[in-house]
Amino acid sequence: MSTKLKDIAEKSGYSITTVSRALGGYDDVNEQTRQHIIGVANSLGYEPNLPARHLRGLSTQTIGMIIPANDQTFSAHDFFSQLLTGVGDAASRERYDLLISTQIPGEEEMASYRRMVRGNRVDGMVLARTRHHDPRIAYLQEQSHPFVVSGRSAPGELNDYPFIDVDSQAGLRILTEFMVSLGHRHIGLILPPIEIAYTDYRHDGYREGLERGGLEYRADYVAYGDLLRSGGYRGAQHLLDTQPLLTAIIASNDLMALGAMSAIQGRGLQVGRDVAVAGFDDIPAAEYAHPALTTIQQPIYEIGQRLVRMLLAIIRGEELSEAQILLQPKLVVRASSGSKIA
Amino acid sequence: MSTKLKDIAEKSGYSITTVSRALGGYDDVNEQTRQHIIGVANSLGYEPNLPARHLRGLSTQTIGMIIPANDQTFSAHDFFSQLLTGVGDAASRERYDLLISTQIPGEEEMASYRRMVRGNRVDGMVLARTRHHDPRIAYLQEQSHPFVVSGRSAPGELNDYPFIDVDSQAGLRILTEFMVSLGHRHIGLILPPIEIAYTDYRHDGYREGLERGGLEYRADYVAYGDLLRSGGYRGAQHLLDTQPLLTAIIASNDLMALGAMSAIQGRGLQVGRDVAVAGFDDIPAAEYAHPALTTIQQPIYEIGQRLVRMLLAIIRGEELSEAQILLQPKLVVRASSGSKIA
DNA sequence: CTTGACATCCGAAACGTTTCGGGTTAAATT
DNA sequence: AATTTAACCCGAAACGTTTCGGATGTCAAG
Numbered sequence: 001m002s003t004k005l006k007d008i009a010e011k012s013g014y015s016i017t018t019v020s021r022a023l024g025g026y027d028d029v030n031e032q033t034r035q036h037i038i039g040v041a042n043s044l045g046y047e048p049n050l051p052a053r054h055l056r057g058l059s060t061q062t063i064g065m066i067i068p069a070n071d072q073t074f075s076a077h078d079f080f081s082q083l084l085t086g087v088g089d090a091a092s093r094e095r096y097d098l099l100i101s102t103q104i105p106g107e108e109e110m111a112s113y114r115r116m117v118r119g120n121r122v123d124g125m126v127l128a129r130t131r132h133h134d135p136r137i138a139y140l141q142e143q144s145h146p147f148v149v150s151g152r153s154a155p156g157e158l159n160d161y162p163f164i165d166v167d168s169q170a171g172l173r174i175l176t177e178f179m180v181s182l183g184h185r186h187i188g189l190i191l192p193p194i195e196i197a198y199t200d201y202r203h204d205g206y207r208e209g210l211e212r213g214g215l216e217y218r219a220d221y222v223a224y225g226d227l228l229r230s231g232g233y234r235g236a237q238h239l240l241d242t243q244p245l246l247t248a249i250i251a252s253n254d255l256m257a258l259g260a261m262s263a264i265q266g267r268g269l270q271v272g273r274d275v276a277v278a279g280f281d282d283i284p285a286a287e288y289a290h291p292a293l294t295t296i297q298q299p300i301y302e303i304g305q306r307l308v309r310m311l312l313a314i315i316r317g318e319e320l321s322e323a324q325i326l327l328q329p330k331l332v333v334r335a336s337s338g339s340k341i342a
Numbered sequence: 343m344s345t346k347l348k349d350i351a352e353k354s355g356y357s358i359t360t361v362s363r364a365l366g367g368y369d370d371v372n373e374q375t376r377q378h379i380i381g382v383a384n385s386l387g388y389e390p391n392l393p394a395r396h397l398r399g400l401s402t403q404t405i406g407m408i409i410p411a412n413d414q415t416f417s418a419h420d421f422f423s424q425l426l427t428g429v430g431d432a433a434s435r436e437r438y439d440l441l442i443s444t445q446i447p448g449e450e451e452m453a454s455y456r457r458m459v460r461g462n463r464v465d466g467m468v469l470a471r472t473r474h475h476d477p478r479i480a481y482l483q484e485q486s487h488p489f490v491v492s493g494r495s496a497p498g499e500l501n502d503y504p505f506i507d508v509d510s511q512a513g514l515r516i517l518t519e520f521m522v523s524l525g526h527r528h529i530g531l532i533l534p535p536i537e538i539a540y541t542d543y544r545h546d547g548y549r550e551g552l553e554r555g556g557l558e559y560r561a562d563y564v565a566y567g568d569l570l571r572s573g574g575y576r577g578a579q580h581l582l583d584t585q586p587l588l589t590a591i592i593a594s595n596d597l598m599a600l601g602a603m604s605a606i607q608g609r610g611l612q613v614g615r616d617v618a619v620a621g622f623d624d625i626p627a628a629e630y631a632h633p634a635l636t637t638i639q640q641p642i643y644e645i646g647q648r649l650v651r652m653l654l655a656i657i658r659g660e661e662l663s664e665a666q667i668l669l670q671p672k673l674v675v676r677a678s679s680g681s682k683i684a
Numbered sequence: 685c686t687t688g689a690c691a692t693c694c695g696a697a698a699c700g701t702t703t704c705g706g707g708t709t710a711a712a713t714t
Numbered sequence: 715a716a717t718t719t720a721a722c723c724c725g726a727a728a729c730g731t732t733t734c735g736g737a738t739g740t741c742a743a744g
Contacts, residue, residue: 002460002462002730004729004730004731005730005731005732006730014693014694015693015694015695016694016695016730016731016732017693017694017695017696017732017733018692018693018694020731020732020733021693021732021733024732028691028692028693029691029692029693030691030692030693033692033693045460047456047457047459047460047461048461048730048731049397049460049461049462049729049730049731050393050457050461050462050463050731051392051393051394051395051396051397051462051463051729051730051731052393052397052699052729052730052731052732053393053730053731053732054393054699054731055391055393055394055397055698055699055700055701055729055730055731055732056698056699056730056731056732056733057699057732058731058732062441067430069431069434081423081427085423088409088442088444089411089444091444092411092443092444092445097441097442097443097454098441098442098443099404099439099440099441099442100430100439100440100441100442101434101439101440102430102431102433102434103434114387114389115389115392117389118344118387118389118391119389119390119391119392119393120344120391120392120393121392121393284627285626285627285630287630288627288629288630288631288632289630290630344700346699346700346701347700347701347702348700356723356724357723357724357725358700358701358702358724358725359702359703359723359724359725359726360722360723360724362701362702362703363702363703363723366702370721370722370723371721371722371723372721372722372723375722375723390700390701391699391700391701392701393699393700393701394699394700394701394702394729395700395701395702396701396729397699397700397701397702397728397729397730397731398700398701398702398703398728398729399702399729400701400702
């Protein structure tokens with residue numbers, strides 16, 4: 001079938017050991033011999049069999065990432081697309097490949113993690129979208145397998161692992177205060193499912209913003225959605241149905257904000273005039289939306305790149321200068337939040 | 343370290359062979375024994391070592407894909423992002439993982455292919471963006487390794503492999519005729535680099551469209567770009583600098599069309615009124631652009647899914663009902679092409 | 685002439701799995 | 715009672731590589 005060390009050994013007249021060492025760049029093989037062996041290897045089109053290598057426990061030069069396929073397909077413009085791009089670019093720069101599995105969270109998902117980790121297919125893993133008491137983190141810690149996380153644990157839980165996160169509590173506080181400063185007194189909120197770790201941070205940030213703005217928190221101004229467009233649509237429908245006083249809606253991510261905009265527009269209302277809308281993430285679609293979306297910017301692509309650099313450092317056993325990075329968010333004002341109202 | 347068959351064998355009192363066969367679902371092991379072994383395996387958290395399996399030549403349940411990292415990073419909204427999403431979703435549905443390597447075309451790139459194929463890391467490969475006399479196709483055919491391609495070979499070259507492509511010659515003919523029908527008499531074209539296989543199809547389609555519209559083909563109305571926004575920007579700058587008569591520019595893909603729009607707007611001209619613009623692909627950003635982009639729609643996501651289904655059929659040794667699929671393109675008219683002119 | 689150092693090479697074991705070709709026992713058949 | 719059959723089990727080889735622990739030969743130093 002494929003050429004293997006044995007073939008090169010036979011053709012060159014040396015032993016398998018010597019061929020392996022010659023190709024491996026060891027210095028206890030004569031330079032002439034090495035050249036000869038390399039010549040034979042090239043002429044036969046030799047390519048090492050990686051499973052055999054990995055069986056010996058060597059590096060796979062591969063980073064694993066499991067993408068939650070929520071229900072439907074993962075949308076082409078969302079958070080993960082961008083994160084993946086950052087991770088992929090940084091990985092390729094270091095000659096690492098990416099092993100990707102898209103999985104619906106649940107039983108199957110952990111099996112995917114086990115396959116990658118225990119199955120010895122990857123040197124390290126990138127996790128995203130931390131959940132409450134995240135079993136994936138527990139598993140990887142227990143296995144002491146290198147990993148990095150996009151997003152820290154929920155408030156009150158242990159954060160004893162390397163992560164990069166954006167201070168979304170600050171983000172939501174800023175957004176809420178901004179809405180208050182525009183004159184809004186009744187501000188709705190669409191949160192992600194409660195099992196997502198950052199839900200609490202965003203919830204708290206919203207409360208803080210209201211408080212600083214001198215407004216009262218009302219639980220019935222808060223809806224929950226599935227982080228997709230559809231969830232934002234339904235969340236906004238619900239809020240608009242039950243809370244006629246609302247003049248602003250903040251969604252926990254851009255995709256839901258876009259869904260909320262559809263809901264508002266579907267009722268014949270105008271986004272930015274009748275109801276102000278804001279999101280979180282600043283995905284590319286935010287800029288191109290009609291009207292363009294006011295949002296909190298997260299440097300998702302850069303986070304992906306930095307995560308890979310952290311992960312590779314861990315894999316190589318280097319010390320991390322910063323293992324837990326909390327980035328400050330930035331408000332991006334566009335048309336969807338409208339202008340100051342009475 | 344990790345639990346292996348040997349551990350289960352020792353703990354359960356059976357041999358490695360029997361454990362393997364019990365777990366593998368063979369019918370020559372007593373049902374009670376099997377249950378007992380499965381119990382022990384679970385209690386030890388057993389996960390098979392995949393390299394060891396693959397070394398025996400078994401399926402890797404993995405599909406490989408190499409993404410050309412043009413120069414810079416691959417943009418988050420482009421063709422590949424969508425294709426990847428389609429491929430990923432379809433693969434996960436069949437419990438296949440994806441091994442992705444982003445590479446700059448050239449020497450390194452072929453090494454990546456060899457690593458995946460000869461290195462025995464994937465069961466099959468998905469190629470995209472065919473080039474002239476594509477060495478990747480030659481290699482995979484020679485290795486008789488399962489693969490499918492998004493995009494057929496250039497005109498005149500052999501197409502003896504499974505692919506899905508959109509009839510881009512027809513696409514460009516339609517676009518060009520559409521521009522003519524709007525009254526344009528001087529229509530510029532921005533083509534991809536000549537090594538890309540579909541460049542000739544699009545070039546020919548443009549010529550056909552001109553001919554049917556009764557216009558003469560002029561080589562100096564044609565510019566080339568790198569398929570990125572920047573290439574479209576430069577291509578449009580060049581055309582506008584040298585050909586003041588132009589009232590329309592067709593770009594070979596949406597990303598370049600968006601770049602061309604920036605160039606036009608940068609000169610204080612209005613897209614759709616002063617210069618009509620059209621693209622090709624209908625990526626999500628096309629719809630959200632200002633003005634929204636007139637383009638030819640390619641069902642990229644679906645193509646990704648169908649490619650995976652074809653590839654898995656090949657891997658399983660099934661007969662393909664259709665191995666070479668040519669889809670008909672669809673014109674999507676939006677604001678960037680403006681309205682009828684004098 | 686012996687010893688040691690050095691350069692160069694190699695045999696064999698190991699990694700964890702699957703699978704071929706049996707083996708053993710007990711029940712069923714002659 | 716002898717033979718066949720079926721059910722269940724297992725030893726050992728194989729996959730292709732890396733690497734430990736030498737082996738061999740040459741040459742300079744003692």
